[in-house]
Amino acid sequence: MNIFDPCIIKLTKYLFYTGKGGVGKTSVACATAVSLADRGKRVLLISTDPASNLQDVFSMALTDKGVRIPQVPNLFVANLDPVQAAAEYRERVIAPYCGKLPDAVLTHMTEQLSGSCTVEIAAFNEFSHFITDKTVQQGYDHIIFDTAPTGHTLRMLQLPSAWSDFINKSTHGASCLGQLSGLENKKTMYKQAVDTLTDGTQTTLILVTRPETAPFKEAARASGELLTLGMTKQLLVVNGVLTARSDALSSRLYEKQQAAFTAMPECLRALPLWAVPLRSYNVTGLENVRALLHADHVPEGGEILKISHIPTLKDVIDELAEKGKRVIFTMGKGGVGKTTIAAAVAVGLTKRGLKVHLATTDPAAHLKFVLDKTSGISMSHINVKLKNCSDISPKCWIKPGKQA
Ligand SMILES: Nc1ncnc2c1ncn2[C@@H]1O[C@H](COP(=O)(O)OP(=O)(O)OP(=O)(O)O)[C@@H](O)[C@H]1O
Numbered sequence: 001m002n003i004f005d006p007c008i009i010k011l012t013k014y015l016f017y018t019g020k021g022g023v024g025k026t027s028v029a030c031a032t033a034v035s036l037a038d039r040g041k042r043v044l045l046i047s048t049d050p051a052s053n054l055q056d057v058f059s060m061a062l063t064d065k066g067v068r069i070p071q072v073p074n075l076f077v078a079n080l081d082p083v084q085a086a087a088e089y090r091e092r093v094i095a096p097y098c099g100k101l102p103d104a105v106l107t108h109m110t111e112q113l114s115g116s117c118t119v120e121i122a123a124f125n126e127f128s129h130f131i132t133d134k135t136v137q138q139g140y141d142h143i144i145f146d147t148a149p150t151g152h153t154l155r156m157l158q159l160p161s162a163w164s165d166f167i168n169k170s171t172h173g174a175s176c177l178g179q180l181s182g183l184e185n186k187k188t189m190y191k192q193a194v195d196t197l198t199d200g201t202q203t204t205l206i207l208v209t210r211p212e213t214a215p216f217k218e219a220a221r222a223s224g225e226l227l228t229l230g231m232t233k234q235l236l237v238v239n240g241v242l243t244a245r246s247d248a249l250s251s252r253l254y255e256k257q258q259a260a261f262t263a264m265p266e267c268l269r270a271l272p273l274w275a276v277p278l279r280s281y282n283v284t285g286l287e288n289v290r291a292l293l294h295a296d297h298v299p300e301g302g303e304i305l306k307i308s309h310i311p312t313l314k315d316v317i318d319e320l321a322e323k324g325k326r327v328i329f330t331m332g333k334g335g336v337g338k339t340t341i342a343a344a345v346a347v348g349l350t351k352r353g354l355k356v357h358l359a360t361t362d363p364a365a366h367l368k369f370v371l372d373k374t375s376g377i378s379m380s381h382i383n384v385k386l387k388n389c390s391d392i393s394p395k396c397w398i399k400p401g402k403q404a
């Protein structure tokens, strides 16, 4: 498998990184941006993730306008904050009515504009600006988008076509569409953004995944859904590939990765495939970002964990069972293992004789891949429309939550 090297692959102007939480979208997007900028290309790297960690990666404060990275003169980085953008959008929509409509109506409008849909609209709004603005277009050779985990990104990209249909079908005009008010005059900009995203000569979708079964499945699903949205130019980057094995642990991991490759979904095999090796360091700080795609830049040192006793998961489950906790949440950054730990706790508590229900609030949940029916644990997917949960009377509920 070839190592992903942005300097030897002919890349389009717009690069759109997507993938399951924690697979390495930010790391690979940053390393791509730095590699291209080091080669003299003018690069703009933009995060559309509300939980962006670009500031940690570059160890500096960023803004939504784009900041030059001092040690990489050709690189500019912008951190869009969709939550902040949604607040500004809300303000813009409501301001003209202040003092003209009763307070109760204004409060209702504010509530209507405070949902996740508004955040996605605002994110797409910001995002479209970076694609369609002439000055931005002319100022850079490459514009790279680092996005939030797949579920959010898919919803954000599906919005424009939903709006167009809605606006076209609406007989009342866009002014009474609540969240969608003010969209009509943005239609041209959104159309241009979508046209650019779906033009394979301008935009490449880079699906980032880990060499593991569940991330492969999610990458396959995202690939299919984005294909139906018209993003036809796709390539696959498998991040964290083990290239050498030296002991029992690395041998086991190597075999697991190879088995996942063998069982890789058919639709992913059809894509150009590149690998990024598993590194012994975190991808933070410029030196480590540079080293991710270029092994000749080996960063120095390593941290050694100095803790004499770390409680095991068994200790945690024993304590949960002993204290009779009825509702247990697992939370954390994408891909850290919320679902796996929740499932392991559920199994542990069941083995201790408790009746357990495992529920997920994650739109991209894959509980059925983690536990099967023989586990004896009932499972459900909670969403805002959940109406009937009267048939569930567990001793203990476990909820793998969304990202913290
Ligand atoms: N090839 C690699 N080798 C070792 N560590 C890696 C590698 N790629 C990424 N990491 C580490 O994995 C963690 C997750 O990476 P990253 O933040 O890039 O993922 P992400 O997909 O952007 O996550 P999120 O969905 O939360 O935005 C980070 O701690 C990063 O330093």
Ligand SMILES: [Mg+2]
Pocket: 025, 026, 027, 049, 052, 053, 146, 147
């Ligand atoms: Mg990220």
